[in-house]
Amino acid sequence: MKKISGITIILTLIGIMLVTGLAGCGSDQPDIIVGGKNFSEQYIMAEMLSILIEDNTDLSTDLTLNLAGSVIDDAIKVGDIDLYLEYTGTALINLGLEPGGSSEEVYETVKREYDQQLNIKWMKPYGFNNTYAMVVTRDTAEEYNLESISDLTAVADQMILGCTHVFTERNDGYPGLSRHYGFEFADVKGMDPSIMYQAVVEGSVDVISAFATEGRIAAFDLVILEDDQKFFPPYDATTIIRGDTLEEHPELEDLLNKLAGRIDDNTMAALNAQVDLDKREPADVAREFLEQQGLI
Amino acid sequence: MKLFSYFVERPDVIFSLLLEHLQLTGTAVSLAIILGVPLGIAITRYRRFANPTMGIASIFQTIPSIAFFGILIPFMGIGRKPAVLVLFLYALLPIIKNTYTGIRGVSPFMIDAGRGMGMTNMQILRMVELPQALSVIMAGVRVATVINIGTTTIAAYIGAGGLGQLIFTGIQMVRNEMIIAGAVPAALLALLADRVLGYIEYRLTPKGLRKK
Numbered sequence: 390m391k392k393i394s395g396i397t398i399i400l401t402l403i404g405i406m407l408v409t410g411l412a413g414c415g416s417d418q419p420d421i422i423v424g425g426k427n428f429s430e431q432y433i434m435a436e437m438l439s440i441l442i443e444d445n446t447d448l449s450t451d452l453t454l455n456l457a458g459s460v461i462d463d464a465i466k467v468g469d470i471d472l473y474l475e476y477t478g479t480a481l482i483n484l485g486l487e488p489g490g491s492s493e494e495v496y497e498t499v500k501r502e503y504d505q506q507l508n509i510k511w512m513k514p515y516g517f518n519n520t521y522a523m524v525v526t527r528d529t530a531e532e533y534n535l536e537s538i539s540d541l542t543a544v545a546d547q548m549i550l551g552c553t554h555v556f557t558e559r560n561d562g563y564p565g566l567s568r569h570y571g572f573e574f575a576d577v578k579g580m581d582p583s584i585m586y587q588a589v590v591e592g593s594v595d596v597i598s599a600f601a602t603e604g605r606i607a608a609f610d611l612v613i614l615e616d617d618q619k620f621f622p623p624y625d626a627t628t629i630i631r632g633d634t635l636e637e638h639p640e641l642e643d644l645l646n647k648l649a650g651r652i653d654d655n656t657m658a659a660l661n662a663q664v665d666l667d668k669r670e671p672a673d674v675a676r677e678f679l680e681q682q683g684l685i
Numbered sequence: 686m687k688l689f690s691y692f693v694e695r696p697d698v699i700f701s702l703l704l705e706h707l708q709l710t711g712t713a714v715s716l717a718i719i720l721g722v723p724l725g726i727a728i729t730r731y732r733r734f735a736n737p738t739m740g741i742a743s744i745f746q747t748i749p750s751i752a753f754f755g756i757l758i759p760f761m762g763i764g765r766k767p768a769v770l771v772l773f774l775y776a777l778l779p780i781i782k783n784t785y786t787g788i789r790g791v792s793p794f795m796i797d798a799g800r801g802m803g804m805t806n807m808q809i810l811r812m813v814e815l816p817q818a819l820s821v822i823m824a825g826v827r828v829a830t831v832i833n834i835g836t837t838t839i840a841a842y843i844g845a846g847g848l849g850q851l852i853f854t855g856i857q858m859v860r861n862e863m864i865i866a867g868a869v870p871a872a873l874l875a876l877l878a879d880r881v882l883g884y885i886e887y888r889l890t891p892k893g894l895r896k897k
Contacts (some may be wrong), residue, residue, distance in 0.1 A: 399885050403718065406711030424844075428857055453763065453844035455853040460758055460843060469762040469844070583857045668860060 418452035421634065422468030426457045428582055428672065429589075429658065429664045430602060432521065434474045437675035438628060438645070444646055444685040466507060471634040472645075475511075476519055476624035478561060484523035488561045488622035492518065495623050508632035512642070517602055517657040520624045521556070523566075523614045524599040526589060530612040537617040538570055541596070545572040551594030554579040561597070561622055569620040586611070602654055604662025613680060626657075647684055691851075691866035699851070703870050706847035709765065709840060710833045711879075718826060721777050724759030725784025725809065725822075735785060742778040750775070750836050768837075768845035776829040776835055777872030783825025812865045816891050823886040827879050834875040838867065848874075 396484045423440060425435030439450040453470055462483050464470045480499040481488060484506070490498065500511040517674060523538050532534070533544050541548070556562035557579045567573050578594055584607040589597045599606055599613075602622075606613065628645045637640060652660075662677060679685045692699065726734040745753075753771050761767035791814050799813045815822075841849030848867040855863030887895065 399889065402885070403715040406715045408710070428855065432854070432858075455850065455857070456763065456844055457842070460755070460763060463758045466846070467759075467762040536799055542716055581856065583859055587859075628800045665858060668858075 393469070404621065420448040420638070421450045421472070422470045423450055423452050424456055424461050424464055424473035425452065425454040426461055426473070427457055428600075430600075430661050431474060432671035433660055433664060433675050436660040436672040437648075438472065438677055438678060440672070440676055441644065441648070441684060442641070444679075446638070446640060448638060454571075465509060465629070465631060468631060468633075472628055474626055475629045476626050477514075478520065478622035478624040479522075482559055482561050483524060488565065490622070492623040492625055496625055504630065504632070510630050510632055510635055510642075512645045513630040514625045514627045515648050515652040516650045517652050517654045518623050518625050518655070519600050519654075520616075520621045521562070521618070522599045522601045522603075522606070523637075524589065524597050524606060524611045525595065525614065526592075527610050527612055527615060529595055530614075535612070535614055537615040538566075538620070539617050542570065542572045542671045545574050547579060548574050548595040549576045549593075549681035550574040550596050551578050551580055551585050551588045552598035553582050553585070556598045566620055567661070570618060571613070604660075604665050605656050607658065608662060608666050626652075651682060688862050688865050691860075691862040695866070698850075699866050699870060702850055702867070703828070703874065704847075705845075706834070706837055706871065706874065709768055709772060709845060709847050710805075710837045713769050713837075714776045714830050714833055716769070717780050717829060717880065722784050722822065723782030723837050725781045726788060727786055727892045728781075729754065731790045735848035739778070739785070742774075742781050746775040746778045750839045751842055754840065754871045758843060763844040765845050768840035768843060772837060774835055776833050779825040779829040780822075781825075783821050783828075783840065784818070784832045785822030787825075788814050790821065800897065816894055819894075821888055822875040823882060823889075827886075830878050830882060834871060834878060838871055863878055 401408055406465070411673055421439075421579070423435050423439045423442075435454060439452055442448055442450050443596070444597040453464070456464060456470075458479065461473055465473060477492070477495045477499050478488065480503065481495055484499065484502050486498065486502075496511070496514060503509045503511060523541070525535060533540070535541065535544075549562065552563060557577055558564070574596070578588075580588065580599070585594075585597045585599065586609055588594045589611065590609050596614075597613070601613070620648060628648070630641065630645065663669050663674045676685070696854050702761065724738065728738050748756075750771065752812045753774075754767065757767040757771065761770065795813050796809055797819065799809045804812065837845075837847050838849035838852055840847055850865050851867030855865075856869060
């Protein structure tokens with residue numbers, strides 16, 4: 390009898406694991422899955438889209454966060470997520486097109502190409518442009534008299550660049566920047582975006598490729614060097630959504646477009662700062678903003 | 686105490702992610718046992734397949750987990766299914782290898798003794814080989830499970846959920862209390878799982894073979 394009970398225990402355990410595990414794959418599917426990349430702005434905006442939809446429709450939503458840029462691009466194509474916040478400049482590169490053009494031109498291009506190639510629809514822009522910003526500490530700026538990216542030409546060979554891994558590889562990142570402005574840094578260190586700001590403040594790197602809407606730029610008293618030779622493409626942000634999701638729930642188009650023009654660079658930087666610096670929950674920050682705007 | 690504040694503030698979040706974590710690891714390791722143990726037994730009978738089988742299982746082991754998760758996205762998308770597949774493949778090697786080694790290690794005299802008593806091949810497997818090899822097989826299952834609980838944290842990279850969700854988000858928002866809230870329960874889960882499997886091993890061992 391003892392042997393049977395032992396085997397019973399293990400089979401029961403395996404059975405429970407399989408049933409609950411596999412059941413979790415199928416049942417309780419939410420209507421809409423909101424995706425998000427792996428940084429605070431994306432956490433806030435994913436929460437905001439989810440709250441906006443749940444409060445204004447009968448649809449249920451679920452969040453899938455912390456997806457890397459390449460992962461989220463595949464995820465929306467195969468339909469594992471329905472919508473997320475994308476930037477026009479990033480989309481241009483995802484399509485394999487060369488960076489360049491005004492905000493409006495880039496928006497129209499990616500909107501058209503995403504629709505035709507992928508059946509993914511672009512909503513109207515929120516109003517902020519989260520472009521790359523070359524950033525140094527105030528001390529460094531004063532020491533070398535830096536105001537624009539061109540000013541780096543003379544001193545770049547003594548400096549270390551800290552940036553995301555993506556920035557080291559892409560044409561809208563360091564390789565393109567280096568060709569465009571004609572200088573190279575002494576060394577380039579790829580790192581997670583969350584530690585970049587700390588790294589430049591501590592002096593382990595001299596320049597970082599920050600994001601323009603990052604709350605820590607102001608909080609750490611960092612200086613943005615002007616992109617005087619207009620290298621970085623625009624990164625206007627908005628919601629993109631799968632065409633078949635929109636067909637199924639056409640009411641979403643008007644709803645999502647309610648965010649259009651409501652969030653400028655400073656507003657987004659302030660929302661980011663509430664999460665990164667004041668350590669508030671992204672969902673609370675998102676809900677508060679929607680309430681202030683009268684959208685929920 | 687700030688480091689542990691997340692435990693006090695959001696125990697519900699931690700608990701539901703812990704459950705997700707357990708489901709991912711549990712499903713993957715269970716599937717690996719269901720396939721790996723019979724396969725390990727089979728290659729002791731058909732020995733020319735032994736090296737190729739373990740060779741293939743070893744290859745999966747050498748692929749860095751984050752790369753493995755990434756490679757599968759174009760084929761399987763994101764979420765639980767690809768995560769369970771990768772975790773399952775990672776769990777296979779220790780289970781197949783230990784099953785094979787354990788059964789090969791059973792003294793041929795014992796098998797002869799069984800045969801002399803008129804046992805069929807199935808009876809020898811069930812009553813002689815498996816009980817003798819049990820501790821080695823279970824050692825493989827325990828290693829597979831403990832490592833798997835760690836690897837499951839990486840599955841958050843493809844949106845599979847689990848405690849890795851807290852670790853990734855915590856790193857991103859520079860909130861150490863979130864990283865701790867993901868890492869500590871994962872470590873405790875690994876220790877607990879090892880103890881539970883140890884108990885199961887004890888219960889499965891026939892009385893005559895139990896070490897006092």
